[in-house]
């Protein structure tokens with residue numbers, strides 16, 4: 001087994017791996033309703049393993065309870081800017097073939113940022129122009145994705161060899177091999193790259209690690225100026241600014257769930273193998289304490305608002321929610337804006353003030369659209385929200 005990996009990826013659920021949670025990929029198949037499951041017994045002609053450009057190579061699980069489970073390398077070296085290679089089960093690969101249908105959109109690449117050395121952090125990404133709040137600044141595509149159970153179910157040495165092959169088959173293997181490696185426990189180069197840079201993703205319902213060579217250059221900050229959004233149909237990630245970013249400013253994302261206090265953040269980031277030196281962590285003890293106090297207060301008020309609503313005290317819930325809305329910008333917690341407007345809509349809905357309920361429901365949806373979490377507000381979305389309120393969701 002790849003012992004050094006064991007338990008690690010799953011244990012990192014509170015870490016940056018949670019940044020992206022993919023929805024199930026659409027089950028499109030060029031072969032009809034039932035996608036063709038292929039493995040290393042399929043062949044021997046390239047058309048037999050098309051649309052993959054290389055014949056799959058597989059390893060069997062050594063787990064007695066799952067003797068037939070196998071993981072194979074599926075590569076399409078012509079996909080996207082550097083090719084795509086997936087180490088997964090033949091079933092997941094068949095189910096995910098629609099990814100190859102999506103043409104890589106690289107229009108934003110290189111336009112608004114460059115990768116440079118950042119003292120104390122290795123490489124990093126800086127803005128080459130002013131970037132406006134919520135503007136998309138980077139789109140990137142997975143080069144390598146690996147089923148997390150692969151790391152525990154196959155013999156270590158063979159597993160490392162399969163990962164080497166997976167990387168070698170890319171059109172640009174260096175885009176993976178040259179990524180940062182700062183993990184002290186990794187026994188292999190690609191394992192180190194994965195441990196330092198991989199995002200958690202779901203492919204065909206199963207957890208995978210995915211490497212995005214450009215996004216992986218973005219350093220962490222506890223109060224970042226950018227955030228990531230996953231594009232499930234293409235195994236892509238887009239990065240957008242969470243506030244205006246100045247020319248020359250470093251672009252940062254959070255590897256953790258946003259809003260945690262300093263002690264929780266430091267503990268989690270140490271698991272990632274580094275001590276955080278972002279602006280917030282480098283500020284004075286008084287500033288860190290003030291930020292922690294605000295984060296605790298936001299957390300407490302959010303719970304109190306729910307309680308007030310549950311206790312049938314709508315005006316109290318409204319007052320508390322407005323307090324939360326005032327505090328969120330101070331900690332850069334923009335992902336929580338929409339939730340507050342939805343809560344206000346819920347209170348007015350409870351008070352049977354249809355006009356105000358609709359107004360705040362729309363604001364909540366508009367915020368999600370502005371932040372790029374939904375592509376647009378569709379007719380009927382507000383009604384969906386009413387149904388959610390009726391069902392108590």
Ligand SMILES: C[S@@+](CC[C@H](N)C(=O)[O-])C[C@H]1O[C@@H](n2cnc3c(N)ncnc32)[C@H](O)[C@@H]1O
Nearest residue numbers: 121122123180182216217219220274276277278
């Ligand atoms: C995903 S990589 C980011 C890009 C990396 N700096 C590089 O050179 O490719 C994560 C690694 O960058 C460094 N890093 C990222 N954010 C940091 C921070 N806030 N403080 C210190 N080091 C950081 C750590 O070495 C971490 O393991």
